[in-house]
Amino acid sequence: MARTWSAVLARLGVPTGDGRIIDPAGGSSRDLPLPLAWQEKSEDGHGGSQVVARMETLRIADGMVTATGSMLESAPCEVIEQLEAGVIGPSVDLDDIEYVMDEQERLVITKWRIAGATLVAIPAFADVSLTLDPLPAEPMVSEEVGSHWAEWDLTASAVPAELPPADWFQRPDVDRLTPLTVTDTGRVFGHIAGWDTCHVGLPGCVTPPSSPTGYTYFHVAEQRTTDGAVLPVGTLVAGPRHADAQLAFRAAQEHYDDPSAAVARVVAGEDEHGIWVAGWLLPGASEEALDTFRSSPVSGDWRRVGGSLELIGVCSVNTPGFPVPRARVHFAAGAQRALIGSFGITPQQGEFFPEPGNRQVNEAEQARARWAWAAATTED
Incomplete structure (x- = not known):
């Protein structure tokens, strides 16, 4: 080809x-x-x-x-x-x-x-x-796929055991920079970097680069959806550490090519707030990888391809270069007492947007659940 x-x-x-x-x-x-x-x-x-x-x-x-x-x-x-x-x-x-x-x-x-x-x-x-342009991904077929899915049904019932809907991979309908979020149905969405965020490890203010190719160097895998469509997607990885900065992009891509560390398949794109990803948790992801993914922030890896920087991988890290902060709030007697920046993954109960009739109650309950999760997974 x-x-x-x-x-x-x-x-x-x-x-x-x-x-x-x-x-x-x-x-x-x-x-x-x-x-x-x-x-x-x-x-x-x-x-x-x-x-x-x-x-x-x-x-x-x-x-x-x-x-x-x-x-x-x-x-x-x-x-x-x-x-x-x-x-x-x-x-x-x-x-x-x-x-x-x-x-x-x-x-x-x-x-x-x-x-x-x-x-x-x-x-x-x-x-x-x-x-x-990257070569199209070759489909991988495993003879043991059936047993893997059966094992997943027993160990991770919060993740769907069927194909995801296509609309999970569309641009998230959010009105602000949104931390990476995982719903109890297995949907994943949020931003991995904001346009106005300076890299914490570089001098001056280095902001994340836009992709002139529409993230084709990240979208090197394929995902089938419930309507039969096959989408080009990228993989979110729970570790390992970022590839060596001296590696060319092809060698850096191979660094993240560890099936046991893969936790989610997503589409990447851009909106007015930053670089977003949207997709689903992989049914075959290991419990160890999921634990790492849920308790750690994610960080992108950009490599020079031709004359521009391209996103080639996203993995869990301890400290991301472009953190997407979320608020961690301490409640006392029903009042907010503290606001601290933290960078974990947000668990989300149910669908992203609650029904209008229950919006006030659900949002309050979900907010407290998020703060509790952040307090449990983030060190002061």
Whole structure:
């Protein structure tokens, strides 16, 4: 199966590293598909390159030239390795050009046509990239799946033993940054990081990155739902510790590939509050993994893929880099006496939204249950 990709090939109206500027108003392209080449060894221009992929869509807008396409089956494996390591990037090949010199003696290309692009070690623009889409997950079938489900029915009755509904994987309907929440029906939802949250372990204020690919590098598994749909999903893992920061993204992904530590399958997305996940607890998750998951916060692992940071894993940790705080309240004589930030998993009784007629009573009871849980699972 051909590997697909998406790319930012060029920036318009801004100078390249050597001072050239491409005028946004003067662009066009040859008819698609166009070639994407790879320069194995650095030479003058794009000399010595070979075609490794085809460009199937091309867009000139918003100050950028963007494209999507697919790799050729004949592409050398070194191309994939170098793209995944983020050490090469695209450089556009132009023809039918006209240019002038501006007052700063910079070359301004006023008319140009895209004939293709080439992957090189040092692209003309520093902020361009080509990102490979992840390969689709291969379904895993186990002969022992029946016995695993039977064992789960005896040990973890709070988790559903059937397929989850598709709407559990949709964007949560919340009006604020919401800690990761688990209902007694097995539904999982909440935010793993907020846009306005600074990383606690880095200098300055480093906020979580947005995913330009829609979290495709996290959605490397599949989940079947009650309506027969198969969704691309990611896995929440109860440990191990984060992968070494020096690892490339593929090796880091393998670090989290431990079936015994998997506790939930979720879809990831973004809203105005931050990065959310939504899905369900896995019926085959071990009691040990579930205990770790329920009593620990979760933390994302972002790795550079091409020219951008992508979420590739989410695991339970003691102290997350982007904590999503929840209030822990001490009640005395019916009044709130203390408010302390803690970062555990919120257990939720019943459905997320109570029936309107019982809303006031249910919310009060659920609030006290949450504070009690937080007090029992969080150290002062």
